[in-house]
Amino acid sequence: MSGKIERMRTLPLGIVVRRLPGVTRWAKWSWKAVSVLPGAGPADWQVLRKEGDAVEYHAATVTLELHRTDTEAYLTGLSEKIPSIFVILRQEPANGDDIAVEVLLATASPYEAQDYADSGEDIVEKVAMPSGLIAWIKEFIDEHHEPEEFVKRRRDRVAVELVEDGVGDPRIPQLTDVYRSPKSAKLERLH
Numbered sequence: 001m002s003g004k005i006e007r008m009r010t011l012p013l014g015i016v017v018r019r020l021p022g023v024t025r026w027a028k029w030s031w032k033a034v035s036v037l038p039g040a041g042p043a044d045w046q047v048l049r050k051e052g053d054a055v056e057y058h059a060a061t062v063t064l065e066l067h068r069t070d071t072e073a074y075l076t077g078l079s080e081k082i083p084s085i086f087v088i089l090r091q092e093p094a095n096g097d098d099i100a101v102e103v104l105l106a107t108a109s110p111y112e113a114q115d116y117a118d119s120g121e122d123i124v125e126k127v128a129m130p131s132g133l134i135a136w137i138k139e140f141i142d143e144h145h146e147p148e149e150f151v152k153r154r155r156d157r158v159a160v161e162l163v164e165d166g167v168g169d170p171r172i173p174q175l176t177d178v179y180r181s182p183k184s185a186k187l188e189r190l191h
Contacts, residue, residue, distance in 0.1 A: 007068055033125035071145040075145065077110045104116075113126075
């Protein structure tokens with residue numbers, strides 16, 4: 001790469017979304033991201049397969065971005081039992097074709113996916129990564145990952161025996177313990 005540091009790597013990623021009939025009367029359709037197509041061309045809700053009421057669409061092609069500063073997150077994602085891409089979908093009002101979701105993005109970072117899940121406004125789906133995509137991400141990690149060195153924090157050596165508990169603020173002159181009850185102080189003045 002002629003000495004230039006690659007900061008980011010991108011790949012077009014097709015998102016396959018399955019539409020099933022809703023299970024309640026309030027939701028006409030149920031939407032779920034079911035697979036990804038690495039290197040896919042552009043698409044706009046192209047029907048891939050129909051079986052009864054179930055329809056699978058190549059909903060969109062988004063750009064999967066890998067950043068060299070996020071390799072720790074990608075390692076966490078690849079270390080799962082089933083390495084996954086996270087697809088973020090957003091509910092929209094249905095158009096004339098009954099399509100009620102928009103594909104926002106796909107990410108290999110479980111940390112970024114968690115941020116979207118925390119908002120509660122988006123649908124976050126885990127989709128198993130094809131083996132070629134795992135290898136592509138692993139290659140990027142191998143090139144850019146720099147493990148952070150663990151540095152144990154040391155406590156300051158403070159002489160705790162010099163502190164006089166119960167005396168209060170040393171800037172204020174006091175004759176006795178500041179924690180005495182107010183009633184006893186009032187009785188002492190009366191006697």
